[in-house]
Amino acid sequence: MKALLFLFLGVLPIYSADPIEIKLWPDGAPGQMLPHSKGTEEFIRTKAGKSTITDIHEPTITVFRPEKPNGTSVIVAPGGGYVFLSAVHEGTQVCEWLNSIGITGVLLKYRTPTRDETAPHEKPAADAARAVALVREHATEWHLDSNRVGLLGFSAGGNLLAHIACDRATKTALPNFGIMIYGGGFVDLKDPTKLKEGFTVPKDAPPMFLACAHDDGQNPTAATVLYLEYKKLGIPCEVHLFTKGGHGFGMRDNKQPINAWPQRCAEWMESMNFSFSEQQFDREIEQAEKKLKAAFHRQILSMSEMKEKELSKITSQIQDAHRLGQMDAVARLQKQQAELESSKARPEKDDSPMRAHMTEELVRLKKEKLELEARRQMFLDAQSAAKQP
Numbered sequence: 001m002k003a004l005l006f007l008f009l010g011v012l013p014i015y016s017a018d019p020i021e022i023k024l025w026p027d028g029a030p031g032q033m034l035p036h037s038k039g040t041e042e043f044i045r046t047k048a049g050k051s052t053i054t055d056i057h058e059p060t061i062t063v064f065r066p067e068k069p070n071g072t073s074v075i076v077a078p079g080g081g082y083v084f085l086s087a088v089h090e091g092t093q094v095c096e097w098l099n100s101i102g103i104t105g106v107l108l109k110y111r112t113p114t115r116d117e118t119a120p121h122e123k124p125a126a127d128a129a130r131a132v133a134l135v136r137e138h139a140t141e142w143h144l145d146s147n148r149v150g151l152l153g154f155s156a157g158g159n160l161l162a163h164i165a166c167d168r169a170t171k172t173a174l175p176n177f178g179i180m181i182y183g184g185g186f187v188d189l190k191d192p193t194k195l196k197e198g199f200t201v202p203k204d205a206p207p208m209f210l211a212c213a214h215d216d217g218q219n220p221t222a223a224t225v226l227y228l229e230y231k232k233l234g235i236p237c238e239v240h241l242f243t244k245g246g247h248g249f250g251m252r253d254n255k256q257p258i259n260a261w262p263q264r265c266a267e268w269m270e271s272m273n274f275s276f277s278e279q280q281f282d283r284e285i286e287q288a289e290k291k292l293k294a295a296f297h298r299q300i301l302s303m304s305e306m307k308e309k310e311l312s313k314i315t316s317q318i319q320d321a322h323r324l325g326q327m328d329a330v331a332r333l334q335k336q337q338a339e340l341e342s343s344k345a346r347p348e349k350d351d352s353p354m355r356a357h358m359t360e361e362l363v364r365l366k367k368e369k370l371e372l373e374a375r376r377q378m379f380l381d382a383q384s385a386a387k388q389p
Helices: 038-047 088-100 122-137 156-165 219-233 257-271 278-323 327-344 360-386
Strands: 020-023 060-064 073-077 104-109 149-154 177-181 208-213 237-242
Touching: 060 088, 060 122, 073 088, 073 122, 073 156, 088 104, 104 122, 122 149, 122 156, 149 156, 156 177, 177 257, 208 219, 208 257, 219 237, 237 257, 278 327, 278 360
Parallel strands: 073 104, 073 149, 149 177, 177 208, 208 237
Antiparallel strands: 020 060, 060 104
C-alpha cells in the first residue's frame, strides 16, 4: 500500500477566500537591480502584454487557498525571459487550477528584469528559495504540510527551478518536488544533448515532472537531457513531450495536445503522494481492505492445515492407545478429536479462534486501514471547516 504522508495534525483550519500577499524580504531584497539596457527596453516593448508585470524590486508571494484544501502547496513561478512575468496564464490562472484540485497555490513575483546580469537566474532563484522557506515557516499557521511544498516553473520560471533543484551554488531551501513546464536554458548551446558546463544534477535533487512540446525549440531536448540525468541517479522523474503546443501557452487552451499537461501533472502528484483527494483515500482504503481480507484468508487456510495435521496425529495416537488397551487415553484423545472436528466446521465469520493467533501481518494491516480511515475523516473535517466564515 502506498505510504500516505502527514495530514492535518493541528487545529482545523479556517480558510479565507481572499488571497494573502506577503513580502519576501521585509527589510529589502539583497543585492542591487541593474537599470534597463536598450535590449531589455526593446524586449519589454515588443514582448510584454497587458497581463505581464515588470520592474519588481520588492518580490512577494500571494497565497491562494482552495475551498477544499488537502495540505499540499505549490509555488508558481511565471515565465517571461527574466524580463517580466506572465502573471495571469502562467500565474493566477495556475493557482486557480491548483485550488480546483485542493492544492494551495502560491504565486511568486520574483525580481525582474535581471536578463542583463551575468547570472540572470540568481536573484529570482534566491526569491524562490526564500518563498519555499517562508511557506514552511507558515505551514502550521496556514495548515499546510511542510513536507509537501512544490515549485512549478514556466519557461524562465522553469530555468529558475532547475537552478534551485540542481545547480545550487549555496545551500538553499529545496522544494519537495518540482514541476517544469517548457523550461530550458541549462544545456550546452553547442551540443544541446549535454548539460552546460558547471550544471549538474545532485543525488538529493527533488522529484520532477517535466512537460514540453516537440515544436518548442531546444526545450524538449533540455527536458529529455534532464530526465536522463535523473534516471541515472534513480531519482523519480516523469517527462511528457507532446507533438504540438509551441511555447508560452500556460493555462491557455490553444487546442493542441500539450493542453493535457495539467491532467498529467495532477495524476503524477497523486501517484507520488504529493497531493490527495477524497477519491484517492477511498481507493487506498479499498486496497487496504482487500489486503486485510487476503491475509485473513491465508491465516484461515494455514490454521485449517494445522488442524488437519493435528487430527492425523491424534488419530494415530488413538490407534496406538487401542493396541495398548489404554482406554482412558482413548477417551481423552477422542474428545480432543471431536473438538478439532467441531472447530473445522465453524464459519469464517466466527473469528474468535483467530483472535489468539493474529499474526503481525494482520495486526499491521488492520492498523493501516484504521489510520487511513482516520486520516480520511480528518481530511473531510478540514475541508468542511474551510467552508466556515
